[in-house]
Amino acid sequence: MNDSSAKASPGTNAAQVASGVGGGILAGMKVLDLSRVVAGPLAGQTLADLGADVIKIERVGGGDDLRTLGPPWVTSPTDDLEQSTYFQTVNRGKRSLTLDFAHPDGAEILRGLVAEADIFIENFRTGTLARYGLGYDDLAKINPRLIYCSITGFGQTGPYSDRSGYDYLVQAMGGQMAVTGLPDGMTGAGPMRVGVPIADITAGNNAVIGILAAIIDREKTGKGQQIDISLFDSQVALLLNSLSAWLNAKAPLPRTGNDHPTAVPNGVFQVADGHILIATFNDREFARLAEVLGHPEWATDEKYARSRDRLANRKQLSKDMTEALSHHGKHHWMKVINGAKVSCGPINDMADIERDEQLAERDMFVTLHHDVMGDVRVVGSPLKFSATPVVYNSPPPLAGEHTESLLRERLTLTDEQIEDLRARNII
Known part of the structure; x- marks a missing residue:
């Protein structure tokens, strides 16, 4: 399958849309993104927007679970291939390689990719990758400059560290639902989740902040490090004045629905x-x-x-x-x-947003063309630079779309070696 291409939509700044990998403030940075669903993939996509070369490592036989989290769907114009619209939101600018790293030969391939990587993103349950010799301590021996970002529900330490954690659960445990919703006494009063995965989004953004800070530190020390990002920590940090009111005055701010708890009107x-x-x-x-x-x-x-x-x-x-x-x-x-x-x-509503003149002027809607899926519309990056604009190198990939080309490019594997790996379901 040919690598995907990208094109500008009407009204899009064409200078920001490139075909192939290149351009951007992080050009030359190599990223391995082993994460799935939202928080980790969002971090990887942001790095791709900034110009990094991001390889998405996915499960053999289907890839990232977010691909099937629909409806609604983006459907190929030539066949019945479907990808969730959700998947399109956090995976542009990446190349996809499917790999079974639980198999020793698959793990060895991943180590080969790590040897020349700058950044490694994963969101497996704490300790999972270490069982395969792919934890931070293992990979730092191969590449001491590696920046290894782990994103989990509750972090690498503490009594909850072995638990899985999803956005909705973390909104509940992290206080978001206690401060969101109609006030007591009104019809429909009670705890309410935020309508977007706010804990996932915040954790993904925190991961990028941590990674960029670690890049600066590596310039000073020559060494990478592990970054430990927790959805729970990220959500609690979002509480700002709601939690401060309790910590300093033992005065919980009530749910106020559409009214601000302190600013009136x-x-x-x-x-x-x-x-x-x-x-x-x-x-x-x-x-x-x-x-x-x-x-x-x-x-x-x-x-x-x-x-x-x-x-x-x-x-x-x-x-x-x-x-x-x-x-x-x-x-x-x-x-x-x-x-x-x-x-x-x-x-x-969404239709209003689509036709908003301010968003159009600021290039917040981009159309990317995929050879199989056709045109895919994505929301542009909110990051605006005067000298080094973000780049939209490619649309979200199909699972394993670039497996063979990447194995040849990065590890110089032969056709025979690739065919053997595929026959054994390692790729």
């Missing part, structure tokens, strides 16, 4: 033709908002003048604002309120 408000989001974070912004709503007196009203006053009188302020906002529609209020330098915007 900050939430969803009904207008003549729907709803808008208004966000203020200080008294100056509130005074400007009060002015354009036709009630400048609110800025000096003892019930509303200070942030703590508005918090204490949240319900009455919400009623007063809803009445003031009811006389005009969304377009009017977004223009007027933003004009007053107060944050205001619509509540967009």
